[in-house]
Amino acid sequence: MNIDTAIRNAFLDLKNKNIKSALLDSEILMSKVLNQDRSKIILNLERKLDNKDYKLFRKLIISRLKNKPIAYLIGKKFFWKYEFEINNKVLIPRPDTELIIEQVLDYYKDKHKINFLEIGVGSGCIILSILKEKKYFLGKGVDLSKDSIKICKKNANKLNVNNRLKLFKSDIDNFNLGKYDLIISNPPYIKKFDLKNLDKDVYNYEPRLALDGGLDGLSEIRKVIRKSSELVKLNGKLILEIAHDQKKMVKKILNDNGFYVNKVAKDLGNNSRCIVSTKIKFKK
Numbered sequence: 001m002n003i004d005t006a007i008r009n010a011f012l013d014l015k016n017k018n019i020k021s022a023l024l025d026s027e028i029l030m031s032k033v034l035n036q037d038r039s040k041i042i043l044n045l046e047r048k049l050d051n052k053d054y055k056l057f058r059k060l061i062i063s064r065l066k067n068k069p070i071a072y073l074i075g076k077k078f079f080w081k082y083e084f085e086i087n088n089k090v091l092i093p094r095p096d097t098e099l100i101i102e103q104v105l106d107y108y109k110d111k112h113k114i115n116f117l118e119i120g121v122g123s124g125c126i127i128l129s130i131l132k133e134k135k136y137f138l139g140k141g142v143d144l145s146k147d148s149i150k151i152c153k154k155n156a157n158k159l160n161v162n163n164r165l166k167l168f169k170s171d172i173d174n175f176n177l178g179k180y181d182l183i184i185s186n187p188p189y190i191k192k193f194d195l196k197n198l199d200k201d202v203y204n205y206e207p208r209l210a211l212d213g214g215l216d217g218l219s220e221i222r223k224v225i226r227k228s229s230e231l232v233k234l235n236g237k238l239i240l241e242i243a244h245d246q247k248k249m250v251k252k253i254l255n256d257n258g259f260y261v262n263k264v265a266k267d268l269g270n271n272s273r274c275i276v277s278t279k280i281k282f283k284k
């Protein structure tokens with residue numbers, strides 16, 4: 001069988017299962033099997049596939065038919081300016097999360113060197129992108145999942161920022177190290193009972209620990225804000241990703257913990273998704 005026929009058959013299978021990006025997914029999986037760029041695959045559609053490659057391709061298509069996300073099947077995802085290695089133990093980096101990077105680069109454009117902390121590093125997409133952008137920033141990262149710490153370390157080595165990064169496997173509740181100019185976090189914020197309404201790709205495959213925000217969706221956000229209010233310096237910043245309907249509640253939790261809200265940044269769909277705040281008072 002040639003590449004063209006294999007891709008066409010896969011496209012029809014995926015399309016029949018209502019997978020939206022059926023052709024793109026088929027081409028991406030073929031490019032994973034042949035270890036070649038997609039553009040090269042498209043230019044060589046008549047090439048014959050050997051049996052081993054065809055079997056591997058069909059295996060990947062069958063996993064995709066079961067809604068396994070493409071990023072887990074190919075083991076990587078592009079975010080900001082870099083490619084991050086991932087597996088199904090870490091959240092797939094989302095484009096909306098780039099809002100955090102944009103806010104950090106904006107608020108710290110004149111700062112040469114700061115100490116910052118990320119709560120819940122996952123693949124490392126946020127903290128490592130910031131370390132790449134700001135050559136003298138020093139980062140610490142915490143995550144409850146040992147698999148996240150492992151992947152984040154790997155990505156840090158690949159991006160060559162490991163000398164400015166320290167990682168800790170810990171529940172944020174038990175983390176008490178250091179004082180920071182800036183804390184960032186994209187915490188789990190989906191309401192427990194809404195998890196089952198997520199796309200099958202997400203619900204069946206992405207780690208619950210990265211998604212589950214408790215009964216009201218705010219339990220991890222509360223934890224992050226409370227702990228940040230102890231770990232951030234006076235006049236230091238906390239930048240958080242939130243769900244589109246959490247702005248009002250999160251602003252209140254921030255205010256109750258001594259933070260002033262500087263800005264609420266919106267995504268391309270005009271939803272409030274990122275809150276920038278400054279610590280202005282400590283508890284007496």
Ligand SMILES: C[S@@+](CC[C@H](N)C(=O)[O-])C[C@H]1O[C@@H](n2cnc3c(N)ncnc32)[C@H](O)[C@@H]1O
Pocket residue numbers: 090091092093094097119120121122123124125126142143144145148170171172173186187188189209210211220223
């Ligand atoms: C929504 S994911 C974000 C991952 C990554 N920063 C990103 O934006 O793609 C949340 C991360 O927080 C971690 N996490 C959840 N609860 C935690 C806790 N109590 N303490 C530390 N990390 C936690 C999860 O393991 C997960 O990696």
